[in-house]
Amino acid sequence: MPYPLSATKLQDYHRCPKSYYFKYERGLKTKAFFVSPALGKALHAALAKIYWDWHYLDPLPKMTWINQCWESVSSLLSSELQASGAEILNTYYCQFIAPLISLRKPLAVEGKIQATLNLCNVDFKITGRYDRLDWLEDGLELIDYKSTKTMPAFDPDEIDLQIGLYYLALEQKYHQSLKQMSLLYVQLGEEIVFEATPEHKQQVEATIGELAVQLRTDSEWQPNPGKQCTKCTYTRYCPAVTDPPDPLPDRAKEQSHLQLSLELD
Ligand code: SF4
Known part of the structure; x- marks a missing residue:
């Protein structure tokens, strides 16, 4: 694998x-690694639609096309988020689309x-x-x-x-x-x-x-103390900043041992 x-x-x-x-x-x-704000997701979906679904028969879409794309992806958002998304896309349009000669x-x-x-x-x-x-x-x-x-x-x-x-x-x-x-x-x-x-x-x-090399040798994974430690969620387990460090919790999975790929001569 x-x-x-x-x-x-x-x-x-x-x-x-x-x-x-x-x-x-x-x-x-x-859990914080998986949080994805609804507004951000809807904006990404609208921008994908703006570029992908545009017919490209006219050189540039008008703002009505941007609004249409936004409305089609934002119906589940609160009215407040819908309004701020529309405003953000208006700024985007003025900045990144309107000044172009044609949309690529x-x-x-x-x-x-x-x-x-x-x-x-x-x-x-x-x-x-x-x-x-x-x-x-x-x-x-x-x-x-x-x-x-x-x-x-x-x-x-x-x-x-x-x-x-x-x-x-x-x-x-x-x-x-x-x-x-x-x-x-x-x-x-x-x-x-x-x-x-x-x-x-x-x-x-x-x-x-x-x-x-680290994965192959299964050697100790070295800490790299620095400014990143202030945002690190593993400080209690880390020997570089906690002495002695806490043992890892039961939910920690077993360390997997790498299956190496071998080439046949
Ligand atoms: S606290 Fe330890 S594990 Fe976390 S960034 Fe610093 S050195 Fe790395």
């Missing part, structure tokens, strides 16, 4: 191998990424999601919509890993290079564009290689 990997998992591993171990190897996840049909919307990789004799299955994939003249642009009201401070290493993983996966599927990853903050009307290069792919392969 290939070892499942995603950009989030790889970023977690890079941030702290010990917390990665608690979360993924021992299954100590908190995406290659895909709300897509899944899947790829495989074998490093250090470990099979990895890479999975992920994206909101929109556009063709550029010389490659691909991956677009993610963000519905938060504030823009986070980006950790350059974590962004690089995310770009590298997308680069690797999209190259396998489309035989095209990722040229840029864009984060569109729909509430703020802001866009941040990150350039993607083959070096991102090399960097991600190096990190996955480290993870492969």
